[in-house]
Amino acid sequence: MELNNKQKKYLKGLAHNLNPVVMVGNNGINDGVLKEIETTLEAHELIKIRIRCEGQEELKPLVDDIAQKVNATLVQVLGHSVTLYRQGKEPKINLP
Numbered sequence: 001m002e003l004n005n006k007q008k009k010y011l012k013g014l015a016h017n018l019n020p021v022v023m024v025g026n027n028g029i030n031d032g033v034l035k036e037i038e039t040t041l042e043a044h045e046l047i048k049i050r051i052r053c054e055g056q057e058e059l060k061p062l063v064d065d066i067a068q069k070v071n072a073t074l075v076q077v078l079g080h081s082v083t084l085y086r087q088g089k090e091p092k093i094n095l096p
Contacts, residue, residue: 001073001087007095011046011075014093015083020050029066037070041086045093046075049082
């Protein structure tokens with residue numbers, strides 16, 4: 001799902017007070033981590049995850065891979081915190 005700038009800004013505002021609900025460690029992503037992200041996205045639509053890695057050059061491909069595998073849209077990356085959005089079957093968040 002493509003988000004326009006207004007929608008991204010709205011989602012960033014909603015995500016501001018969220019705490020990361022999934023932590024990705026130095027071992028990277030595995031089926032358990034992806035399942036947890038899937039489950040959390042289904043329940044909340046908008047989530048933050050925390051990714052531990054060496055640097056920003058490692059972070060971008062990892063984030064893109066996660067977003068693609070769980071069919072989510074990347075909203076923002078701040079440091080090692082990543083915000084993902086995926087609209088639910090019964091949407092809870094009404095995008096502008």
